[in-house]
Amino acid sequence: MTSAQERKIKQTGCDARFDNLTRQLYATDASIYQIEPIGVAFPKSAQQASLVIRAAADAGLSVTPRGAGTSLVGNAIGEGLIIECSRYNRQITELDLEKRSVRVGAGVVLDQLNDFLKPRGFCFGPDVATSSRATLGGMIANNSSGARCPIYGTTADHVISLEIVMADDRIEKIGPTHDSLHAERTRIGNLIRAASGEMTECWPPGLIKRWPGYGIERFLRAPNDLTNILAGSEGTLAAIFSAELKISPLPREKALGLIFFASVGEAMQATVELLDLKPAAIEHIDRPLLDQTKGQLHFQAARDLLELDTKPCAAILIVEFYDDVAERLSILESRKIGLRTKILTDAAQ
Template identity: 65%
Template sequence: MSNQAIESLKRGTGCELRFDDLSRTLYATDASIYQVQPLGVAFPRSAVEAASVIRAAGEAGVSIVPRGAGTGLAGGAVGEGLILELARYTRHITDLNLEARTVRVGAGVVLDQLNAFLRSHGYWFGPDVATSSRATLGGMIANNSSGARSPCYGTTIDHVRELEIVLADGTIATVGQNRDELADKRSAIDRLVERQADEIRRRLPEGLHKRWPGYGLDFYLRRKGDLTRIIGGSEGTLAGICGAVLDIVPVPKNVGSESCSSRR
């Protein structure tokens, strides 16, 4: 990327951006074995800032790598393009609704931070990834993470109601079961999963408690029109996740001795 393009990115987006060697080196690694020096790092404070960075990078032909805490083991958070660092500023927790059992989080909220907030109300977030002191909800959704209690609570995407996302062209959208945005994308995916329905059911049968990330074609097949199901596990390749509305579950009275049946 030319210096001129970097200057116009800095001027045009209103987003905090770093192109110095120290920042690029710090973001060249994650918890994987890989090391790739990125072009720079962007620290958006909102979906609007993320959208302006993604749009400007697209126009300059630069790829975007969304990133949370960088605890992923497969190198998904490193790359040559511009790192979209969503862990630093998008850490707000709002709209707790105990009746509906939901809460709204920014992508950068860390799992332990969320559970510390929810516990005083008698709730927690079900999936218990082992890196809970670092992992962000954005990274957990993008990796469809889960932990030792996945037979009880399933995986992260089982607990996602809505996502605020930014697409590669800078479009900001809210997607979920009863949302009607991105109709063209939904019909394209409908056609795809319908065509491959038998194969998807054969390879990813219902009742699989825990599986690795990957496009949630099986989840989408069971909940057509809900784009959260396809974005969960997509490792930042379909959209940047800026925020989410999540389901919460009551903290059990005892851990390890209760039935799992009603917790999802």
């Protein structure tokens, strides 16, 4: 990094750091990789992000947008300038309960959003395991999802529109109601349509969760909506500055059906047989994990509730249901799957 390059970036007025400590802090994410960036910029507004991205391009530096850095594959690190979107962009605005939508800055953390929505009876559906850290910008860019993917789908399914900053410094709003980036939409559409046959084979309809990556099969279904391409693009196409998101009503009631199995194989097979009951989630716990709780005082109440000491098993499926649970729980019980079934409807349990 030359002093001229550093000066160019600092002249934008954006908070930017080039010291060794900052560069080391941003050299890792949750992956096994390590790449020391040249510096880190912390834009406070889309305009500032645009100026700093332009300055980086003029200085010949690559840019890598970044949220909380919890990604597992090294996509939040890079050798150029890190555009840190989580420090300042944490505002939640434009809540519209009738339309079931809200606007978030890219740096809003999932738990922060859900803490805001919960007293109003709503939530953001996709539930990544890193909800206390993951930013909405990172979730959109990774098209994240969690255990409740069967009912909520992935983050891309909840994006209404995005405010993005592009590599050539344009600030654009994209989504089905924004007639922006016409030339780009046409070009992407032509590229994708040319390969649509192959894609249909690779991604059969009904596949709700797949790895991140450009949502080209989603774009085929809704060619006017560029958010389908941005969601899952891992920061390679633009920096997301804010997003208008769909929100979901909180479930009125919840219940769990626990099914105990003699083998992991039987548990895996049973997940397929349970899908017609439309569970919110199915989680699997196997024997090695259950054995870790043996002899530990704070797990004893749970072990007693599940009768693990008197009726051992090799695997458990925890099947979660939301709303109108009674009928589905009784069908689950009547199917007599596995060694035994236990129904939990009391939240305290």
